[in-house]
Amino acid sequence: MKRPTIADIARRAGVSKGAVSYALNGRPGVSEETRARIQAIAQEIGWRPNLAARLLSGAGAGAIGLVVCRPARFLGVEPFFMELISGIEGELAARSYALMLQVAAGHEDEIAVHRRWWGEGRVDGVILLDLHADDPRVPVVETLGMPAVVIGHPSAAGPLPAVWSDEAAAMRGVIEHLAALGHRRVGRVAGPAALAHTAIRDAAFEEALAALGLEGAPAAHTDYTGEAGARATRRLLSSRARPTAIVYDNDIMALAGLSVAQEMGLEVPAGLSVVAWDDSPLCQVVRPPLTALARDIPASGARAAQLLLRMAAGERVAGVEDAAARLRPRGSTAPAP
Numbered sequence: 001m002k003r004p005t006i007a008d009i010a011r012r013a014g015v016s017k018g019a020v021s022y023a024l025n026g027r028p029g030v031s032e033e034t035r036a037r038i039q040a041i042a043q044e045i046g047w048r049p050n051l052a053a054r055l056l057s058g059a060g061a062g063a064i065g066l067v068v069c070r071p072a073r074f075l076g077v078e079p080f081f082m083e084l085i086s087g088i089e090g091e092l093a094a095r096s097y098a099l100m101l102q103v104a105a106g107h108e109d110e111i112a113v114h115r116r117w118w119g120e121g122r123v124d125g126v127i128l129l130d131l132h133a134d135d136p137r138v139p140v141v142e143t144l145g146m147p148a149v150v151i152g153h154p155s156a157a158g159p160l161p162a163v164w165s166d167e168a169a170a171m172r173g174v175i176e177h178l179a180a181l182g183h184r185r186v187g188r189v190a191g192p193a194a195l196a197h198t199a200i201r202d203a204a205f206e207e208a209l210a211a212l213g214l215e216g217a218p219a220a221h222t223d224y225t226g227e228a229g230a231r232a233t234r235r236l237l238s239s240r241a242r243p244t245a246i247v248y249d250n251d252i253m254a255l256a257g258l259s260v261a262q263e264m265g266l267e268v269p270a271g272l273s274v275v276a277w278d279d280s281p282l283c284q285v286v287r288p289p290l291t292a293l294a295r296d297i298p299a300s301g302a303r304a305a306q307l308l309l310r311m312a313a314g315e316r317v318a319g320v321e322d323a324a325a326r327l328r329p330r331g332s333t334a335p336a337p
Helices: 006-013 017-024 032-045 051-056 079-093 107-119 137-144 167-180 196-212 226-238 251-263 281-285 297-312
Strands: 063-068 098-103 126-128 148-151 162-164 185-190 245-248 273-277 291-294 326-328
Touching (some): 017 032, 063 079, 063 107, 063 297, 079 098, 079 297, 107 137, 126 297, 148 297, 162 297, 167 196, 167 326, 185 196, 226 245, 226 251, 245 251, 251 273, 251 281
Parallel strands (some): 063 126, 126 148, 148 162, 245 273
């Protein structure tokens, strides 16, 4: 079907196209009665402003972008992404903004998407996730002059504003909890080693173990999937110095680790304690329910969207530190065997 145009509105309202333009853009030149009638007709026939026309008028694209460097199938599996997107969308919907979402294979592909979106005027800015040390996306968006907000630690964000929480403090809290339960050998199944937040957790894990006099195997770095988490768990539980507790970098891997432990005849928590990063409904419905680190992921997404919209409007903004993740002890942790 043909897209509704200003000419269609003008014909139905019995006015000129100029009068329709004045009415829809909030400009003087028409009576309030005529303006209301034109706006009602526009809504009735489903008229929306054309993107090219918006750009020519300097109104902006009315959308922000988010590129995720993960397999598309992974977005529907890990609750983190859906919670983050729900927070972003909640903020955008209230302002009649749209979210452009795309999956990319790596940073080069993501940068190409950013260049295309910005060059074609499709977005007013982007949110960056999963930063690496010396991340190539940071200087690119800065050179483009494209507004961008990072969800992650400021140490990797360069001049860009960041929405972040203290990952090191959260990790220390986990190790202190396990030490208080008598655990002396703690394992860790982590995300990709190249990620900035993984490096922060790695360092905090080692420092906390050393401070409390505990032993720990080298962190097993994975791709966050359940399959990789299961393989890493088998290696840890098959080693000579088998840990009595394992900390996982997300809920999916922790659930996989729970299954592996049970397959190997280790009862959780009597034989092994399990801790998951990022609490989710999945952590609460399994048996035993998982001890997990809880943070308000939708709120982080909403804050990032708020900062980005302010930047797109020309404001100078500063980063925001969220509260550190809180440990929620449940049935998967207990005194060491």
